[in-house]
Amino acid sequence: MTMTTDDPFAAFKQMQKAGWASFAPLQAITTITAARLVEHARIRSGQRVLDVGCGTGVVAVTAARLGAKVSGLDLTPELLAEARENSRIAMVDIDWHEGDVEHLPFEPNTFDVVVSQFGHMFAPRPDVAVSEMLRVLKPGGTIAFSTWPPELFVGRMFALVGSYMPPPPPGVAPAPQWGDPNIVRQRLGDAVRDIAFDRATMLVPALSPQHSRTTMERTAGPVLKLVEMLSANDPEKLAKFRREYETIVAEYLEDNIVRQDYLMTRAIKV
Numbered sequence: 001m002t003m004t005t006d007d008p009f010a011a012f013k014q015m016q017k018a019g020w021a022s023f024a025p026l027q028a029i030t031t032i033t034a035a036r037l038v039e040h041a042r043i044r045s046g047q048r049v050l051d052v053g054c055g056t057g058v059v060a061v062t063a064a065r066l067g068a069k070v071s072g073l074d075l076t077p078e079l080l081a082e083a084r085e086n087s088r089i090a091m092v093d094i095d096w097h098e099g100d101v102e103h104l105p106f107e108p109n110t111f112d113v114v115v116s117q118f119g120h121m122f123a124p125r126p127d128v129a130v131s132e133m134l135r136v137l138k139p140g141g142t143i144a145f146s147t148w149p150p151e152l153f154v155g156r157m158f159a160l161v162g163s164y165m166p167p168p169p170p171g172v173a174p175a176p177q178w179g180d181p182n183i184v185r186q187r188l189g190d191a192v193r194d195i196a197f198d199r200a201t202m203l204v205p206a207l208s209p210q211h212s213r214t215t216m217e218r219t220a221g222p223v224l225k226l227v228e229m230l231s232a233n234d235p236e237k238l239a240k241f242r243r244e245y246e247t248i249v250a251e252y253l254e255d256n257i258v259r260q261d262y263l264m265t266r267a268i269k270v
């Protein structure tokens, strides 16, 4: 594990790690968007690809099945165990690493493509995450990621969760800032050229707003942690959070599908 002991955000990352441990069931949904990101990143056979915040490895396995030589890295060992099983079933070799996007265990200029599907956005310091992702990318290589915009369902839901949580340590950027193209441009800066954006929609089945909430409470790190905390300390506040969640998700639920629109970014390292 490459999280350093002098990391000022070690406790925050420990909490992320515990929160995401139960995410595996959502791979049924992120499998579909993984193919979309692999296409957006223009991954081809023979390329060296790194998937950061790989979770159960949906993007990594998709890229490996195209013939890319893939490494996948994630904070959460429970998800990496599932990722290993996914690559075994798909009969592809992937180099899996437990680690932190803010401290990547790779030499500079190693990869042709660095991707992240809703992964690197959860690192506390965007500048550190992006400089690491660019450090391990070859000049002329592609960085590409999918992220949740702040003004749409998932971004609004994370803002709601944040409003109930104790404030994070100073210096932690809200994850959905990564879904704003202007902020993405600023963060990538002049280290890249040819930034291209696209948008896509994750379609998530749900029988009711309450079903959507229940799924998030069981799988999505920040929601799971909040519900754990409020269940122990403040059931009334928990009930209020649940009502507010259901009001937001109802705006996006139609025909038993929650529309979760997101941003995709691609750029070339100069």
Ligand SMILES: C[S@@+](CC[C@H](N)C(=O)[O-])C[C@H]1O[C@@H](n2cnc3c(N)ncnc32)[C@H](O)[C@@H]1O
Binding pocket: 013, 016, 017, 020, 023, 026, 027, 030, 031, 052, 053, 054, 055, 056, 057, 058, 059, 073, 074, 075, 076, 079, 099, 100, 101, 102, 116, 117, 118, 119, 120, 122, 123, 124
């Ligand atoms: C929403 S899940 C996405 C997982 C996967 N990419 C997918 O699309 O199914 C977010 C992932 O980011 C990982 N993560 C959060 N902070 C991280 C960090 N600092 N370094 C590496 N991975 C991190 C979590 O462990 C989790 O697997």
